Amino acid sequence: xxxxxxxxxxxxxxxxxxxxxxxxxxxxxxxxxxxxxxxxxxxxxxxxxxxxxxxxxxxxxxxxxxxxxxxxxxxxxxxxxxxxxxxxxxxxxxxxxxxxxxxxxxxxxxxxxxxxxxxxxxxxxxxxxxxxxxxxxxxxxxxxxxxxxxxxxxxxxxxxxxxxxxxxxxxxxxxxxxxxxxxxxxxxxxxxxxxx
Numbered sequence: 001x002x003x004x005x006x007x008x009x010x011x012x013x014x015x016x017x018x019x020x021x022x023x024x025x026x027x028x029x030x031x032x033x034x035x036x037x038x039x040x041x042x043x044x045x046x047x048x049x050x051x052x053x054x055x056x057x058x059x060x061x062x063x064x065x066x067x068x069x070x071x072x073x074x075x076x077x078x079x080x081x082x083x084x085x086x087x088x089x090x091x092x093x094x095x096x097x098x099x100x101x102x103x104x105x106x107x108x109x110x111x112x113x114x115x116x117x118x119x120x121x122x123x124x125x126x127x128x129x130x131x132x133x134x135x136x137x138x139x140x141x142x143x144x145x146x147x148x149x150x151x152x153x154x155x156x157x158x159x160x161x162x163x164x165x166x167x168x169x170x171x172x173x174x175x176x177x178x179x180x181x182x183x184x185x186x187x188x189x190x191x192x193x194x195x196x
Contacts, residue, residue, distance in 0.1 A: 009047040012037055012054075013061040020058045022101035024111045025119070030054070059119050062104040063126050069098055070130075080141025084160070084191055087134070088184045091164040094171035102172055105130075106165045131157050151194040160187050 002010065015037040020028045030051055034044060048054040073090050077083035097103060105126060112119040131154075138153035167183045 005047070008043070012039070012044060012047060013058055016054065016058045017062050017065070017104075018100040020055065021062060021099050021104050021107055024107065025055045025059070025116060026111065028055075055116075056119065059104075059108055059122060062099065062108070063122065066099065066104050067126070067130075074133075074137075080137050080144065080146050081191065081195065083137050084134075084141075085188060088160065088164065088187055091168055092180060092184060093177055094168040094180050095175065095177050097168075103165060103168050106169060127161075131161065134161065145196050147191075147194045148196055151191075156191065163187060 012033065016028070016033045019032050019036060023032065030041070030044065033039075033054070034041060037044075044054070048057065070087070070090060073086050074083045077086045091103075094102070101107065105123060108119060109123045109127070112123055134157035135153040138147065138151060138156060141147040142149055142151060142153070163183055164180075164187075167180050171177055171180045
């Protein structure tokens with residue numbers, strides 16, 4: 001059971017997450033968070049040292065939340081193919097993502113590249129871990145005889161993630177989810193070609 005202070009901090013993080021995801025770390029400001037949370041500066045600064053501390057904790061919150069939602073989605077699949085398809089379907093509606101503003105991993109990665117080295121390293125770790133999980137799922141599929149040994153798990157995993165993340169950004173820019181449906185269908189068909 002969370003204490004009142006812990007609940008307040010959690011509320012601030014949950015309120016700040018979509019603001020930071022939409023406006024970016026540099027674009028979001030404390031007043032945006034205070035307005036949305038209907039809190040005073042004193043309350044906010046009772047939980048966070050400054051904007052940088054808030055930003056770091058919001059990033060952690062977004063990454064953990066995104067990872068939990070992704071793993072919950074993938075774990076519903078009973079086979080390696082079903083898990084990969086669940087991952088791809090997680091991105092099927094780029095205009096209505098689970099966190100307003102698009103994929104937090106991509107958004108944070110782009111902004112942190114040159115400006116926030118600590119956050120960039122966090123994102124790099126998340127991406128490496130995600131790739132390793134994806135590769136592991138594909139390897140399990142090969143070992144179980146689900147996929148042909150000609151499938152290169154590292155290449156497919158990188159291609160699939162790069163494609164859906166790039167597709168998400170492009171679909172949001174043109175305000176259409178239709179191209180994403182075609183992309184996901186194509187990635188699924190490519191994997192189907194390796195089904196034993």
